[in-house]
Structures are given as C-alpha cells and as structure tokens.
Amino acid sequence: MSRDPLGDRAVLTVRGSAGRRVPSRTRPSWLRVDLGLFIGAAGLSLVGVVLVWSATRADADGTAALKQLVSLAVGVVCAVVVTRLDVRAVRALAPIVYGLAVLGLVAVVSPLGSTVNGSRSWIRLPGGMTLQPSELMKVALAIGMAMLLAERADRRMPQRHRDVALAWLVAGVPVVLVLAQPDLGSALVLVALSVVIIAAAGAPALWTVGVLVAGGAAVAAAFLTPVLSGYQRNRLRAFLDPSLDPEGIGYQTRQVRIAIGSGGLGGQGLFEGRQTQGGFIPFQETDFVFSVAGEELGFLGAAGLVLLIGFIVVRCVVVARRADAFGRLVAIGVGVWFGVQAFENIGMNLGVMPVTGLPLPFVSSGGSSLIASWIALGLVGNVASASPPGRR
Template sequence: MNSGEGIRGVRGRASTWLRNDVGLLIGALGLSLVGVVLVWSATRASSGGSAALKQLVALAVGMGCAAAVTRLDVRTVRALAPVVYVLAVLGLAAVVTPLGSTVNGSRSWIRLPGGMSLQPSEFMKVALAVGLAMLLAERAERGLRQRHRDVVLAWVVAGIPVLLVLAQPDLGSALVLVAMSVVIIAAAGAPWLWTAAVLVAGAGAVAAAFLTPVLSGYQRNRLRAFLDPTLDPQGIGYQTRQVRIAIGSGGLGGQGLFAGRQTQGGFIPFQESDFVFSVAGEELGFLGAAGVVLLIGFIVVRCLVVARRADAFGRLVAIGVAVWLGVQAFENVGMNLGLMPVTGLPLPFVSSGGSSLIASWVAVGLVGNVARASGRVRRTVPRQATG
C-alpha cells in the first residue's frame, strides 16, 4: 500500500468517527469521570480506592462496548435485536432462580467469579429499546399508524420483562421499562387510546404494588417513609434525612471535595450507589450538583437530536434511550432531594455499579450508531440525486 492509500485510509477512519455524535461521547465521558471521583469520595474512608478502581474498569469495558456497537452496521443491529432481547429475558429469568442473590430485599443480581455481580435488568433496558424499535419500525418507516395487533404484540414484548423485574421485586426498574415502552410505542404511531389505557393500568399497578405484598417489606417501608419519614426513623427515614442534611449543608460552592462531613463520616448508607448525588450536593455545592444535572440533560437532548435526524428504527432507539436516561436520572435526583420515593435506581453514568455504567455506555454506542448511519445517508443521497 502506498502512502496516498494510507493517508486516505486514515482520513476515512477519521471521517467515520466524526460522523458520530462527538458531543454525546464527550458528555458521557465527562459525566462518567465525575462519577468515578464521587464514588471515590463516598468510599475512600471505608474501602480506599477499590470502589473507584472498579468503576474505572467498568468505564473502560463500557467504552469498549460502545465503540464496538457504534461500528456495527445498522442492519446488523436490527437483525441482532431479537437475540439480544431473548438473552436479556433469560438473564431476568435466571435472577429468580438459585443463581440470583438478594440485596436490600430485591433479588436482582447474579454473582460472578472474582467478587463481581451482574444486574440483568440494566441490560434489559438496552434490549427493550432495540427490540421494540425493530418490531415497530417497518410501519413507522412508511408513515402508517400501527395496527392493534402490532401494539398488542409490542406490549407483550414489553410486558414479559416488566413482570420478571417486578418478580424480583424491583419497582424502579419496572417503571423505567414501562416509561420506555409507552413512549416508543406512542412514537411509532400507536392509537392514542392504547397509550391512555396503559397509563391508567400503570397507575393501578403502582397502587397495587404499594397496597399488596407484591413488594418486599423493605421496599414498602421505603415508599411509606417517603410519605412519612418518622415511620422508620432508624432505617430509610434516617437515610433520607442524612441525605437532605448533606445536600443542604453544601451551600452554593460546597464544603470541598473529600471534605463533606456527612460523606466522609459515613453517615449515609449506600451513598456511592443510590445517593451519590448527595456527594455532589455536599462537597461540590449547588453549582457542582447543577453541573451534574446539566450534563445528564445534555446527554438526553443529544439523544433526541439524533432521533430527529434518523430513520424510523434509529429514531425509536434514540427516543427509548433518551426516556430511559431521563426518567432514571429524574427518579434518582428526586429521591435524593426528597421529592420522589426511594426505589434504588442508580444515577446513569455516575452511581457505583458496573452493570449500570456498562449498560449506559452501550446505550451511548447505540445512539452513536444511529448518528453514524444518519450521517452516511445524508452524504449518500445528494450524490445519488446528481448521478
């Protein structure tokens, strides 16, 4: 190969990467690195740097997965969607068998060798986004309203993982899956009566989960403590009170990284996962916490921008990812501020947890794949028109 061909090859590879959404990649990387620092601050007194190191390893794995997904041909992504969905459902089913392990009343993890664990519900969010998009894209591409049988099939596809996640039980992840399904199916052109009926049914299901023994006692106490923290003053009531103290004491500029009294004193259980936002609020203050929220909002907006430029399949995938990240971030920040009940949902890209971080980066890879495919189409169409 001569030097000219080598230069053209390098330029071709650079052009391929420039067709990706660079802003999305930078935003996700910046937020992930902030998460590593916050996890380190929350755990350095108890475990040194081991939790932060695990987070860095998960970040490297997630970025590698995102790069691989971005490079796939979009037709390959569509073809693999059923396989990914089936594997994710099998993972959820395995959780409720003896392979699963219980933490805080929820049987949501599968223990792996080397002290690692896998949370299949996180990867189910990826599988549901591509699965529903593959199922509904054909009629959406032609601008046709979805038939009732198509919508029924889509809700069966969505309902299976929702029921399996509720069986763990994990109400937070189930709500995220339902929100993704409602928006994807509605965006694909489903009759509006279906959307209204599902929203009513969802509200009834949440009420039933609250009033019946579907949830574990630990999770019901979390929901009740949201309404009245004095019901569990030594448990979740204590935890949420300490979180609010931490965030309130941060002021405008914070107490300084690694200097938060509540965080460094270990007063907040599971702070590196469920309540990592309180580390930002206490040590980085309102400005730092607002920066975290703005980064998340930027990522969600970039997903929607990519969706606007994409074909039907890509649009539904990107919308699903935007809803997933947006709803999950809203719930996590809301439970830190005392505005939402504690459900145990991680803050995307920030909370400690390899499964959540890797799945979030796979989602970035999917949106990057959609952006790359959209860029290729925009470059090809004018050339065809002038030929």
C-alpha cells in the same frame, strides 16, 4: 458499489427514479459520530468515579473507585464496538439480545440469583463480580421494540392493534420478571421507555391511555398488596411519612437532605463533606451519590451534573430527529431511559420522589449500570453516524 466520499467504507448504491445513483448507507461513518454526546458522557462518568471514591474512601480505600474505572473502560470499548456495527446487524441481533436478557432475568429469580436489600436482582460471578440483568434489559428492550415497530413507522403508517399488542407483550415479559425480583424502579423505567417508543411509532392513542391507567393501578397495587417486599414497601411509605421508619429509610433520606443542604453554593470541598466522610449515609455511592456532589461540590457542582445529564438526553432527541424510523425509536428510547432514571434518582435525593434504588446514569457505583449506559450511548452513536448528513 462506490466509495463513500465522507468516510473510508464502500457504500451500496441503487438507481433512483431518474436513473441517478443514490447511496444506501448501512455502515456508520466516524465523521458523523456525535462527539459531543460521547465527550459529555465521558466527563459525567469521570466525575462519577471521583464521587464514588469520595463516598467510599474511608471504608474501601479506593477499591470501589477502581472497579468503577474498570467498568468505565469496558463500557467505552463496548460503545465503540456498537457504534461501528452495521445498522442491519443491530436490527438482526435485536431478538437475540432480547432473548439473552430475558434469560438473565429468569436466572435472577432462580437459585442463581442473589438478594440484596430485599431485592433479588443480581447474579454473582467469579472473582466477586456481580451482574444485574435488569440494566442490560433496558438496552435489549430499546432495540427490540424499535425493530418491531420501525417498518410501519418508516412508511408513516399508523401501527396496527396487533402490532402494538405484540410490542406490549414483548415489554410485559421483562416488566413482570423485574417486578418479581422485586425491583419497582427498573420496572418503571422499562414501562416509561416502552410507552414513549410505542407512542412515537404511531400507536393509537387508546393504547397509551390504557397503559397509563394500568400503570397507575400497578403503583396503587404496590402499596396495597404484597407484590413488593416489606423492605421496599417501607421505602415507599417512608417517602410519605419519614417518621414511620426513623432508623431506616427515614434516617437515610434525612441525612441525605442534611448533606445536600450543607453544601451551599460552592460546597464544603472534595473529600471534606462532614456527612459523606463521616459515613452517615448508607449506600451513598449508589442510591445517593448525588448527595456527595451536593455536599462537597455545592449547588454549582450538583447543577453541573444535572446539566450534563440534560445535555445527553437532549442530544439523544437531536439524533432521533435526523434518523430513520428504527434509529429514531432507539434514540428516543435511550433518551427516555436516561431522563426518567436521572429524574427519579435526583428526586429521591432531594426528597421529592420515593427511594426506589435506581442508580444515577454514568455516575452511581455499579458496573452493570455503567456498562449498559455506555452500550446504549453506543447505539445512539451508531444511529447518528449512520444517518445521512443534512437529514431533518
């Protein structure tokens, strides 16, 4: 055992074929933490607190923004702890985290669950707090599937059909439970995360094609069968024709587009947006927080949010490129999660995607979403800090 010249922790050493000592790092080093990733997420989260405050100040008098700040503090602490975990501990904990997340989803569809807007997605906690297990399942699925598929991927061997079938079984259980709530948006994120991780691990192309076909059939079933609640089916149908629900989701999306369009280049000014401060947009601090940026900060402010989210996604990909198989799959999964969810949220604000209720990562009000996003960021930080320097 020797000291790591780049950090303050001891590292294990093994003998190479020529007898030289080769460090085997499993503990992360602060010197290799991707600070840009954390700084970008911190800036995005603080902007989110301000936008939530603006959207709720007339009714909540800063309470929602304070809760968001507390959730941010908890999330940052969780991210720091996860960043410092031994890589072997992360892999060993993956089945436990996955099992706990599944139990949370089962609890949601039991009498313990709480229904909001036609979706039974929350568990009420003491003190008026709520927990949304589907957000934590995104973390659990990313590390769980990476653990299952990393061994053969590390050897650059194609995945066996039975390994891929097991991975899809692991992914399918939470997807079915989330659809039972029903929460189509979160289910789509879980499916996208799973598809990319399995494909990146070297699965046969036939599996990817088959899953995409099955996904298209599932979306068609969402429109044609009662798998979704009437409230959610109305959301999807109103996307195609807002006149079908002129006083519900059609009204919301119309007001959102008015707010974003009225922001112009530089916006109407923070706390000065007519639609936002007038309370014309229901759930603006959650589903439609992007419209606050569009109206009050204008095109420049909204574009800045998009660039920050894009920066975080790109950094996840960069971290994945220099990591081992397990770390690469985790970082790719997290990047897909953030990218797909941001695309859907911003798209539904702009009227180019159906309204599914997905929050904007790091920005929308919601403790479960914010904390889960920061835990995922801690996983990527762990991957970055545990990767050998110079690896490509």
